Amino acid sequence: MINTGKLAGRTAFITGASRGIGKAIALKIARDGGNVVIAAKTVKPHPKLAGTIYTAAKEIEEAGGKCLPCEVNIRDEAAVELAVHKAVQTFGGIDIVINNASAISLTGTQETPMKRFDLMFGVNVRGTYCTSQACMPYLLNGKNPHVLNISPPLSMRPHWFKNHVAYTMAKYGMSMCVLGMSEEYKAKGVAVNALWPKTAINTAAMEMLGGEQTLEQCRTVDIMADAAYAILTKNSRDNTGNFYIDEAVLRECGVENFDHYSVKPGATLMPDFFLDDDAIALAEMGRKRMKAQQEVPEEVAAEQHQTTTDTPSESTPVSEVFDSMRSALNEEMVSRVGGVFSFEVSGKHEGTWYVDLKNGAGAIGQGAPVGDEVDVVMKMSSDTFVQLFTGQTQTVKAYMMGKLKIKGNMGMAMKLDKQLSRIIKSKL
Structure with missing residues (x-):
């Protein structure tokens, strides 16, 4: 103006x-x-x-x-x-x-x-x-x-x-x-x-x-x-x-x-x-995007079966994301974040996972972490989880929409988000 x-x-x-x-x-x-x-x-x-x-x-x-x-x-x-x-x-x-x-x-x-x-x-x-x-x-x-x-x-x-x-x-x-x-x-x-x-x-x-x-x-x-x-x-x-x-x-x-x-x-x-109207519009956009991508996981899974011999038959989109994250863990990431995270995933592929970015070169597993107390608990549906960690949406956006709940150290959660953003960028 x-x-x-x-x-x-x-x-x-x-x-x-x-x-x-x-x-x-x-x-x-x-x-x-x-x-x-x-x-x-x-x-x-x-x-x-x-x-x-x-x-x-x-x-x-x-x-x-x-x-x-x-x-x-x-x-x-x-x-x-x-x-x-x-x-x-x-x-x-x-x-x-x-x-x-x-x-x-x-x-x-x-x-x-x-x-x-x-x-x-x-x-x-x-x-x-x-x-x-x-x-x-x-x-x-x-x-x-x-x-x-x-x-x-x-x-x-x-x-x-x-x-x-x-x-x-x-x-x-x-x-x-x-x-x-x-x-x-x-x-x-x-x-x-x-x-x-x-x-x-x-x-x-x-x-x-x-x-x-x-x-x-x-x-x-x-x-x-x-x-x-x-x-x-x-x-x-x-x-x-x-x-x-x-x-x-x-x-x-x-x-x-x-x-x-x-x-x-x-x-x-x-x-x-x-802003209520925009929040509703964004939610609708997310639903349409998920519907448009429903056919993709089958193709991806088929492609993975051709190239991977040790993927268990019960593999889910959520476990595949954690497997991808596991390969990116290193001591440098642990030194940058310094926290233990619990992911409580609900919906079609429900389960509890942990990401340890506090010890050694890091670790990821199913269930509760052994030893250290959890610094951050993140709760979301399996659909939201996959969207977040495949670059289809952002942590702040999911949080603002109420699709993601975070309990614990918010600053630590943001550190994790920045590290995962780098991983996503490198894989896209």
Whole structure:
């Protein structure tokens, strides 16, 4: 979307803008000649995450805007109020608030320590509320004032709660701020809206969750920046209380081709959390794909019988996947992962298997592992198992769809996923 200059001279207070979606929105505003206040924690380079508030400020000013970088932990009310005070002193007021900062942990009830629960609620809910509250007196006097929360439309489907209830409640807390504040400030002309991506977005969080292969099924942060720009340039009195989806916003603006937003043009895109229609569509796609491939296993099995003499007659698609994985185990993989995994497979080819990537050169077997405790338990149907470990779907996608349940060390599960992705790539 082309910049129009409508945000020139306007001041935007953006949380979590040192990288990712927040920084992309900041740069879009800067290209209009707007002022940006970065409210984020990163002041020193992180070993795994690119960018600080100062490197982002430099990019914003190079893009044509003015920037005030502020070190802020948005859970700290005093720190937020001080940053708001500095913003008003520097730029004379605040016209836009982007509540972008967020914490995520896709863990179940027993796997979510209270410290992690408090972090998600402190950043997502308290941080959003605190920032909006501190900025509101200035927004009420601002020019075409907008509050935009990067949060999803509200859905009460149990599917979005059952695997990560704490995260869902915390993220929905941001959306409930939209629901309430939009009505509270509607008559006063302050727009309060939410924006959420239709697909997964290429961010540091997504890379940590799904790895390099998953990123190919994402769109870039630019689509969120363009959609935010379209919302922020609307009349605040006529556009409030909406739960916008990035692609729908841009379609209304006349955008028809979205290929340039894809990390890998032409790749199948992964839908984001909390979007019911896309989840149903994806499930249907998976069923159709499995049906189309039902004839393939017989051909593969026949081919294997011709070339292999020691394959037992009771071989199943699941056991064949484990056999393939077994041949790829080595000490290097063990050193990279360092965990023991249990796979509880249900359905047509049910059974329990273990993968030991903690000892020696690794081991795979049926039943429970001997000795070490299991670090991660992964539960799924045999169809989902075969899809996952033959490259037909991704771990993050299966988890988001509720087809895969993970209990235990989520970080360890992601390490395993990255190693298996390499194996799959080498065999395709």
